[in-house]
Amino acid sequence: MEKVKEFTLLDFEDVRLFVNGEWVTAASNSYFTLTNPSTGEVVTKIPRGGKVEAKDAIEAASQAFQSWSKLSAYERAEYLLKLRDLMFEHEEELAAIMSTEMGKAFTEARGEVKYAASFLTWYAEEARRIYGETIPASVPNKRLTVIKQPVGVIAAITPWNFPLAMMTRKLGPALAAGCTGVVKPASQSPLSALAFAKLVEKAGIPNGVVNIVAGATREISDEIFENPIVKKISFTGSTEVGKTLVEKSAPQLKKLALELGGHAPFIVFEDADLEKAAEGALASKFRNAGQTCVCANRIYVHENVREEFTNILVDKVKSLKVGNSIDETTQIGPLVNKEGVKKVEEHVSDAVAKGAVVLHGGKALGEEGCFYEPTVLGNVTKDMLIMNEETFGPVAPITTFHSEEEVIKEANDTIYGLAAYLYTSNISRAVRVSESLNFGVIGLNDGLPGTAQAPFGGMNQSGYGREGGHQGIRDYLEEKFISLSL
Structure with a gap:
């Protein structure tokens, strides 16, 4: 030790x-x-x-x-x-x-x-x-x-x-x-x-x-x-x-x-601070190796900033250090057990088979532990398992959207309603979208909204x-x- x-x-x-x-x-x-x-x-x-x-x-x-x-x-x-x-x-x-x-x-x-x-x-x-x-x-x-x-x-x-x-x-x-x-x-x-x-x-x-x-x-x-x-x-x-x-x-x-359970959408509008949004996505998605009920499970990026945001996020993910959890320099530890690794592998394999592109990571690591590479997927579509089920692992799936109305509808299209995130610099949009998302916790330009002094809980089947x-x-x-x- x-x-x-x-x-x-x-x-x-x-x-x-x-x-x-x-x-x-x-x-x-x-x-x-x-x-x-x-x-x-x-x-x-x-x-x-x-x-x-x-x-x-x-x-x-x-x-x-x-x-x-x-x-x-x-x-x-x-x-x-x-x-x-x-x-x-x-x-x-x-x-x-x-x-x-x-x-x-x-x-x-x-x-x-x-x-x-x-x-x-x-x-x-x-x-x-x-x-x-x-x-x-x-x-x-x-x-x-x-x-x-x-x-x-x-x-x-x-x-x-x-x-x-x-x-x-x-x-x-x-x-x-x-x-x-x-x-x-x-x-x-x-x-x-x-x-x-x-x-x-x-x-x-x-x-x-x-x-x-x-x-x-x-x-x-x-x-x-x-x-x-x-x-x-x-x-x-x-x-x-x-x-x-x-x-x-x-x-x-x-x-x-x-x-x-949760299946949190993470929405990045075209007017968002992309650096801050990528930091928020990194914190939300990869905390505890993606094993949180409020982590970003579906990342929706406006089509006009998809490439720029994706590049920033991938660069940040590449810098994450995977290793023995007790090591102070480790940022991504193992998944809790082999079953957790298998579920992540299933979600990634299904996504790739249906046309997703692995932009970074995409595989389990080592023989003894339960490690999975921090992963970013592009070209993700709604029919993939990862967009419909909680992954509980370090995989960030990115898809695009065209309009505010479209992304609100997609974000709310789930049985869950625990947490949702949105990044924008437009105050009117921030209010509109926050009020329209059917989730109990909203991270508005904030990837880590949980705190002792605020209520935490879900809507719908969360x-x-x-x-x-x-x-x-x-x-x-x-x-x-x-x-x-x-």
């Missing part, structure tokens, strides 16, 4: 789950292995938690809720800030763990630690702003008020591509509101969540407030959705799985927030609910109306 010679947060020889403030193995006495996608080497083995551990965690969270929910907003905020400070203190190790288990370039992983910590900062502040209401009564002998209370025990099912940030984006508002919970991390990146649990322990957060159960996805998910103690679930993942979870939530009408901003705490609260007759 180049960056961190030894891990102090976790003993990789004895990794355990975190339930009710204790480090436990799985009742099944079974494990799953975690592989470094940069090298193909086994990192460690993880206890395969299941229904037993999920139930224990839910019950622990329920018990802890009785006292945690009674703390003042200021007391809960202090715990969140302690946790935030510990994340900064252990920033290098958290980044190295993330980079090792799922292949995020180390410098990006370090940035994610900061991003994850920002949600704790923000919601420590928002905890103090959970305001109620006094409503004018229609008769003089009544007083009408609305108070907000935490929903109870929540569950967070987090993705592998942002293992820390997606967890704090869910846990931050939950804990601030007074909820307690269970986190089910993705099997590709459980170590980040378990390292975070070590910080929960160090921060002195009471037992049972935060529980981490990795392992058998189906068993854990079934317990979360079937157990009536769990009142709200936040899930980040694919649209297909999200639809299944909607069905599973129906019998108990559980609160559900879904941040699902899910519902919002995380981040003051909006992100709403679903963790119930509004209770009290009518007092004097």
Whole structure:
């Protein structure tokens, strides 16, 4: 390990789950292995938690809720800030763990630690702003008020591509509101969540407030959705799985927030600053090796500037360094696994077979890891897989458009609606197009719009609910109306 010679947060020889403030193995006495996608080497083995551990965690969270929910907003905020400070203190190790288990370039992983910590900062502040209401009564002998209370025990099912940030984006508002919970991390990146649990322990957060159960996805998910103690679930993942979870939530009408798949258009108008647009495309498309739900999947460039923009982007892509994720000079790490590489290969092969031109890249790299060259495709057309499915890899497909009306129609021609990007120097066009795009997040001359203080979420089949901003705490609260007759 180049960056961190030894891990102090976790003993990789004895990794355990975190339930009710204790480090436990799985009742099944079974494990799953975690592989470094940069090298193909086994990192460690993880206890395969299941229904037993999920139930224990839910019950622990329920018990802890009785006292945690009674703390003042200021007391809960202090715990969140302690946790935030510990994340900064252990920033290098958290980044190295993330980079090792799922292949995020180390410098990006370090940035994610900061991003994850920002949600704790923000919601420590928002905890103090959970305001109620006094409503004018229609008769003089009544007083009408609305108070907000935490929903109870929540569950967070987090993705592998942002293992820390997606967890704090869910846990931050939950804990601030007074909820307690269970986190089910993705099997590709459980170590980040378990390292975070070590910080929960160090921060002195009471037992049972935060529980981490990795392992058998189906068993854990079934317990979360079937157990009536769990009142709200936040899930980040694919649209297909999200639809299944909607069905599973129906019998108990559980609160559900879904941040699902995306297929983001990236529009470059003829009046755009092409250098800035290319920088934005590079940041959006190739961050985390293209493995983000908001990355640019369809790049639409006005026909008058296609050649100039393409040349600028290709030159920038050529400079990207691919390598072992733990190396600080690496800009593009591996894909998370071999299946990810196969999907990228399928999309590129299909595009080339249908007439696309490989302007740079276009092939997998090496034998041991899961690397794919940063790739730019030209002459892309609507009938290609890459223009209709989320690629989740470092491939930028470029197509052209003729008019504003045409590109808006093409951009909106998708079942998804998570993020969209447009570059223009015309303020009127910027407003018109931003309002016309059917997406929950708009990057206007901005390739990286995500931030803790703003709401994040999708439209259409990209899910519902919002995380981040003051909006992100709403679903963790119930509004209770009290009518007092004097």
